[in-house]
Amino acid sequence: MAREPKPDARSEARLSHTSAMILQAINAGFVYGFSIMEMTGLPSGTVYPAMRRLERDALIRSQWERQSIADAEQRPPRKYYRLTAAGRATLDSSRRRYPLLERLIPSEEAKSV
Amino acid sequence: MMPRLGFAFHAFHLGLLRAASLLAPRPERAEWWREWRSELWHVRRQCAPARIVSLQAEREVTAFCLGAFRDALCLRRQAVKREAPAAASPGAPAQCLLWMALLLAASFALSLLIPGVRTAGEASRYQVNPNLILIQHALSDQQSRASVSFAELNKWRLSPQRSFDQFAFYSIVREKIVTEAGDPQWAVAHASTNLFSVLGLPLRLAESSARNDSNLPAAILGCTTFEREFEGNPRIAGTVLRIGRQFARIAGVAPCGAWRLPGKIDAWLLEPDSELAKGAAGYVVGHLTGFGQSEMFGPSVPITAYESSDVPSDLFGIAIESHVRGPMDLYLFALLLAFLCLPAVTSVSMSEYSFNSHKPSWPRRLGRASFLCAKIALLVPIVYYVPLDVAWWRVPPNSFAPQYIQLIASFLICLFGMRWILLDQRQRCPVCLRRVTHPAQVGHASRTFLSWNGTELICMGGHTLLHVPGLPTSWFGTQRWLYLDASWDFLFAGSSVQKAPL
Numbered sequence: 001m002a003r004e005p006k007p008d009a010r011s012e013a014r015l016s017h018t019s020a021m022i023l024q025a026i027n028a029g030f031v032y033g034f035s036i037m038e039m040t041g042l043p044s045g046t047v048y049p050a051m052r053r054l055e056r057d058a059l060i061r062s063q064w065e066r067q068s069i070a071d072a073e074q075r076p077p078r079k080y081y082r083l084t085a086a087g088r089a090t091l092d093s094s095r096r097r098y099p100l101l102e103r104l105i106p107s108e109e110a111k112s113v
Numbered sequence: 114m115m116p117r118l119g120f121a122f123h124a125f126h127l128g129l130l131r132a133a134s135l136l137a138p139r140p141e142r143a144e145w146w147r148e149w150r151s152e153l154w155h156v157r158r159q160c161a162p163a164r165i166v167s168l169q170a171e172r173e174v175t176a177f178c179l180g181a182f183r184d185a186l187c188l189r190r191q192a193v194k195r196e197a198p199a200a201a202s203p204g205a206p207a208q209c210l211l212w213m214a215l216l217l218a219a220s221f222a223l224s225l226l227i228p229g230v231r232t233a234g235e236a237s238r239y240q241v242n243p244n245l246i247l248i249q250h251a252l253s254d255q256q257s258r259a260s261v262s263f264a265e266l267n268k269w270r271l272s273p274q275r276s277f278d279q280f281a282f283y284s285i286v287r288e289k290i291v292t293e294a295g296d297p298q299w300a301v302a303h304a305s306t307n308l309f310s311v312l313g314l315p316l317r318l319a320e321s322s323a324r325n326d327s328n329l330p331a332a333i334l335g336c337t338t339f340e341r342e343f344e345g346n347p348r349i350a351g352t353v354l355r356i357g358r359q360f361a362r363i364a365g366v367a368p369c370g371a372w373r374l375p376g377k378i379d380a381w382l383l384e385p386d387s388e389l390a391k392g393a394a395g396y397v398v399g400h401l402t403g404f405g406q407s408e409m410f411g412p413s414v415p416i417t418a419y420e421s422s423d424v425p426s427d428l429f430g431i432a433i434e435s436h437v438r439g440p441m442d443l444y445l446f447a448l449l450l451a452f453l454c455l456p457a458v459t460s461v462s463m464s465e466y467s468f469n470s471h472k473p474s475w476p477r478r479l480g481r482a483s484f485l486c487a488k489i490a491l492l493v494p495i496v497y498y499v500p501l502d503v504a505w506w507r508v509p510p511n512s513f514a515p516q517y518i519q520l521i522a523s524f525l526i527c528l529f530g531m532r533w534i535l536l537d538q539r540q541r542c543p544v545c546l547r548r549v550t551h552p553a554q555v556g557h558a559s560r561t562f563l564s565w566n567g568t569e570l571i572c573m574g575g576h577t578l579l580h581v582p583g584l585p586t587s588w589f590g591t592q593r594w595l596y597l598d599a600s601w602d603f604l605f606a607g608s609s610v611q612k613a614p615l
Binding site: 032033034037043044045046047048049052053056075076077078079 | 147148150151152154155156158159176177178179180181182183184186187188191
């Protein structure tokens with residue numbers, strides 16, 4: 001069984017508001033790049049590099065959608081992102097640091113998507 | 114019309130993404146392209162519905178695509194950061210080659226700056242005619258003493274000769290020279306007109322001076338004099354110079370470092386015999402005939418000359434070496450000696466054994482062999498330039514010490530350089546070429562024949578473990594590699610060095 005690598009202790013302390021927003025958006029169910037852009041209002045040149053860094057720091061993990069699902073819907077498969085355990089812990093501490101984060105991207109909104 | 118325009122925009126956006134993909138690191142490029150292409154499909158579907166072309170929508174899609182450049186650059190920076198610690202880690206192969214290349218560049222640059230190195234190289238390019246000897250009286254105990262007068266030489270020339278077919282003469286006098294810059298004193302060799310043709314030395318600027326058909330005697334400038342007094346200006350060829358009380362035409366420049374006869378000379382004044390007869394004693398150069406060559410049994414030969422009075426005069430001739438050993442000859446000789454001596458200082462065998470049946474892939478084995486070749490290829494020019502710099506650093510001209518220093522330094526650097534290369538190669542991980550580190554002594558020397566005793570070193574990339582026996586035995590004579598499998602990964606979890614597949 002593959003173990004999740006430990007998060008870099010410094011990444012939690014240095015997490016910017018943008019990264020925290022992206023973590024919050026993924027946690028809220030916006031699990032691919034374009035939906036995160038739409039939700040946060042950030043441009044693609046900010047969102048995708050931020051996601052690369054979060055993935056490098058093992059706070060999120062990516063996974064390709066199954067081809068059969070995409071074929072059934074006649075579209076290309078998407079790359080989905082989800083939080084790791086370390087990412088969830090970091091998000092919790094980021095919420096304490098940025099109290100408005102949950103108001104900006106409430107988790108309820110994700111349920112309606 | 115509209116679908117065509119939409120298609121054109123789509124092609125433009127794909128082109129932007131393709132261009133951005135070139136910035137992404139190659140191993141991750143395919144996945145990066147797949148993700149962005151998929152995202153573009155969804156963005157286009159949401160922003161620019163089919164059959165309707167909106168410039169506002171296309172602008173949004175274009176802005177989206179431009180973000181791909183920042184994303185690709187971010188990926189590249191991450192890749193560079195991942196690779197940087199591996200390249201900079203002590204013992205990395207690139208670091209080793211870089212240090213050697215730096216040493217080579219520094220020694221080469223230094224050799225360009227040291228004048229002695231340049232002169233030594235030029236001297237070896239010229240060789241005087243073979244079968245020449247310097248003739249002087251047997252009473253003179255030193256090679257540099259001028260002992261033969263021109264009158265004596267004239268008598269020999271007039272008598273029938275079996276051993277010589279040509280003679281040349283020169284005597285050195287310090288003369289005052291009158292130039293535009295001043296009137297320095299030069300060591301001028303008053304020489305017979307055939308001196309340079311007997312020696313077989315080519316003259317520089319001889320063609321341009323030949324156009325001047327004046328009857329003045331020809332003056333040949335020394336290379337150093339030409340550079341020092343005339344700043345190497347080729348236009349001085351054919352001009353008239355006052356040497357002592359007479360005028361002479363500059364007829365050429367002697368090649369640098371080519372003069373191997375006695376005397377340090379600033380200029381040669383080629384004069385007719387009538388003028389030379391008035392001068393002091395000097396040196397005689399004779400060219401041996403076939404008979405004369407058969408009489409030479411060593412570097413010097415006694416000569417008896419019978420003059421008209423039938424009183425024999427004792428002379429001796431010293432052979433003039435036609436070819437001076439240049440730095441390249443010494444270097445090649447030292448290289449040959451060092452390679453012959455190499456087995457005496459280290460084992461030259463590169464055969465290795467493995468504890469398990471695993472062998473590195475062909476590309477990795479090829480890479481390892483290429484690394485060894487690259488080190489040797491860098492060492493070979495280092496062995497040439499570093500000893501040259503050491504030998505000719507602040508050494509007076511006409512000294513033999515630099516040649517000995519160069520020979521010894523070339524030999525030692527080549528011998529111990531090759532030894533280091535082979536030892537270094539044996540301690541390079543066959544997978545990643547990094548040096549194995551953290552030596553650990555295992556076992557007791559007193560129990561060599563009963564159990565394993567030696568040193569173990571490990572590759573920090575987590576690829577291999579090297580076992581080196583403390584004492585070669587019949588069952589464990591050479592070092593062995595153990596290729597580490599996945600069960601060892603936990604040891605290297607925190608390592609900054611990325612593990613490459615075996």
